[in-house]
């Protein structure tokens with residue numbers, strides 16, 4: 445099981461060159477996070493700061509209660525043992541064969557005998573698909589194999605945090621796809637905390653649970669994929685769509701006039717954004733429990749999203765996920781329309797939801813109250829949650845077009861396709877059968893801790 449990495453107010457400069465300031469984020473336990481940003485924004489510097497290889501001037505990096513920016517050498521040594529790092533080129537020793545390269549950390553940092561070393565190396569080589577290549581030298585293998593060998597080496601000490609510095613650099617799209625699948629499967633198998641630095645948009649959109657972006661010497665945004673993939677923040681949108689139009693220029697930021705003109709040309713109403721399905725696990729790989737933890741967090745904070753983003757999140761859920769969050773049962777199988785204006789007509793009949801019992805062990809009462817629905821049988825005004833759901837999130841009655849008590853599937857008024865309308869292979873994988881509920885004890889802290897929440901959903905200038 446991975447550990448959380450809590451970064452608070454981190455700032456780093458080299459001489460007079462400020463790289464970034466006041467970076468605050470938390471890498472949630474066991475989840476995959478991706479760090480994006482234009483070239484030179486200090487993503488690699490950030491990775492090095494996490495392992496204590498560089499000393500930031502301000503701020504903390506707290507791991508297992510130890511601040512790696514302000515701890516003794518022996519504490520730092522212990523914390524570093526939690527890390528596995530995949531460097532860009534695999535960082536293999538050219539004179540050693542793959543077996544010895546992968547065995548190196550075990551021989552260097554443990555007292556394990558050769559039999560045990562052989563077992564561990566064999567297991568990791570199998571995990572990354574390198575069985576049979578033990579005798580090969582790094583110079584004799586492809587870039588993709590080097591990455592996989594580097595990954596096997598990063599995993600031999602059973603790290604709880606794995607850092608990937610541009611794992612896809614230099615790989616063709618097919619090998620990148622294989623590597624991404626491997627990363628997702630490894631995360632499911634280890635439940636370790638992963639942080640990936642990448643420029644690959646497809647990787648950023650499909651692999652992680654969380655996405656962060658460094659821009660203009662700050663962390664522009666960090667949060668669950670649902671938040672970033674529906675973000676209207678110009679720099680985030682531009683980057684995640686790989687567009688020229690937007691504030692990011694070739695060498696530095698464009699001037700604001702040009703940016704405004706480009707954004708105006710793009711137009712404002714892009715409809716409800718679509719959240720691209722996340723890459724699922726391979727057949728036979730255990731369920732990736734991090735997905736459930738992230739979704740619990742997202743659903744608990746749904747009311748803090750813009751209406752379009754809220755709808756996109758609900759649209760992105762599979763039927764079983766909707767059932768888990770009380771949006772199933774009588775709820776139409778098509779996209780759920782959260783736009784009150786579209787469905788405010790004579791829909792006094794409410795969707796019959798599973799009620800609070802359906803959330804047993806998953807969400808607190810407060811979190812349940814913040815979900816976009818009515819409790820079974822309760823009029824929408826009866827919500828006891830901290831916010832008024834009718835204003836922030838239309839109640840289930842507003843989502844129900846039928847007057848017969850049996851909500852009907854209805855066409856989406858939005859141009860983008862809902863998950864159910866996509867080809868089956870494009871749908872989000874059913875990773876969490878409802879019959880295997882995950883206790884909330886393993887989820888992130890309850891939504892009542894607003895301060896904690898903000899750390900996951902942070903936008904620049906939030907503080």
Ligand SMILES: Nc1ncnc2c1ncn2[C@@H]1O[C@H](COP(=O)(O)OP(=O)(O)OP(=O)(O)O)[C@@H](O)[C@H]1O
Pocket residue numbers: 458463481482483484485486487488489490
């Ligand atoms: N040890 C160092 N001493 C001085 N400057 C450094 C050092 N390490 C990095 N830098 C500078 O920090 C800046 C950020 O570098 P970094 O490699 O972290 O960027 P990056 O976002 O990872 O870039 P890319 O996406 O192109 O790999 C660069 O201007 C780089 O020259």
